[in-house]
Amino acid sequence: MSFTLRQLQYFVAVAEHGSVSLAAQKLSISQSAVTEALKHLEADLGVKLFDRHARGLSTTQQGHQFLRHANGILASVSGARRAFEKPGGALTGKLQLGVTSLMAGYVMSDLLAKFRRANPEVEVTATEDTGEYLEHLLIGGELDVAVMVTTALRDRMALQTEILDVSPYRLWLPLGHPLASQESISLSDVAQEKLIVLTLDEIEEETVKLLSAFGRRPRIAFRTRSVEAVRSLVATGAGVSLLPDLVYRPWSLEGDRIESRDVSGALPVVQVGIVWRKGSPLSQTARDFIAIAQAHQALRGR
Known part of the structure; x- marks a missing residue:
């Protein structure tokens, strides 16, 4: 199963906040939804994206590398959408x-x-x-x-x-x-x-x-x-x-x-x-x- 844009969005949010709970709050979804998305994403990629510790989560080396790609994919998708928007819809x-x-x-x-x-x-x-x-x-x-x-x-x-x-x-x-x-x-x-x-x-x-x-x-x-x-x-x-x-x-x-x-x-x-x-x-x-x-x-x- 290939990863989804939603999984990428959840992954980026967790990487930026260093916390599942803060990411879930920002995304206005449940923590379990974020946790499940990360679980499936790591399984799909076959790598560990986060190190879990008492203060929250931090990206692994592979997680940091994937974060670059995830940000690029999300920005490209946003750009593709804007290309078909009306002129007033520009960023x-x-x-x-x-x-x-x-x-x-x-x-x-x-x-x-x-x-x-x-x-x-x-x-x-x-x-x-x-x-x-x-x-x-x-x-x-x-x-x-x-x-x-x-x-x-x-x-x-x-x-x-x-x-x-x-x-x-x-x-x-x-x-x-x-x-x-x-x-x-x-x-x-x-x-x-x-x-x-x-x-x-x-x-x-x-x-x-x-x-x-x-x-x-x-x-x-x-x-x-x-x-x-x-x-x-x-x-x-x-x-x-x-x-x-x-x-x-x-x-x-x-x-x-x-x-x-x-x-x-x-x-x-x-x-x-x-x-x-x-x-x-x-x-x-x-x-x-x-x-x-x-x-x-x-x-x-x-």
Whole structure:
């Protein structure tokens, strides 16, 4: 027997509230109906979706993976219904977005453009700030969702995440740099070079971890919060830089070429994702934004 949309709705409600009783109350149905739906859904999928504990329920790893698909299916069904509604039936309401500085320039613009095209009647407000402050706003209910680096989340117990991309660190070099011609580049090779370090809030913690991997004090030539400054400094030979691949562009603002190379060794990765408050029901506008972000990433990954 295949799962039903109703079972998906019940599953998502329980995942968001962390409780069968709260989900049943929100859905205006009996707890037994929710429990029975979850039982049949787990049997149909052949996996355990929730861990049961004294405080309620939390999704298992498989449950978290299935939650992404369930949200996407429900958003797609909603979109299909709206496609045949009268013009006045388009999705309306508000969407309060949060975004960190790095994500504003490299991730949010495309997502926001696609969302606005799909939902022109939704009023969107975006707040740019540090990851720490966005977490505060999410937990306080002042934001629906935030697009941010999730690798260094501080309050994982209170927040739900949907990973959109995983970006490895790579070495940025000026054109003609000797390391660019080597078959393999190691951290010991990089340790000999002057470093240009990006200190934006959302990746500063990962940068500290990265520098500690050198095993000795690195030769830092410049610290900056500007990615464009890093590009210009690297391109003109002031030093090299290790940065997540998601911000790599082959040219500086002045038009100088920048090379990018892999480095052997255990380098950190940056996870980019959407974050929202755990246990808080998502609005339809937030669901649509998440579904559009998922579809956007799926197309980029092909």
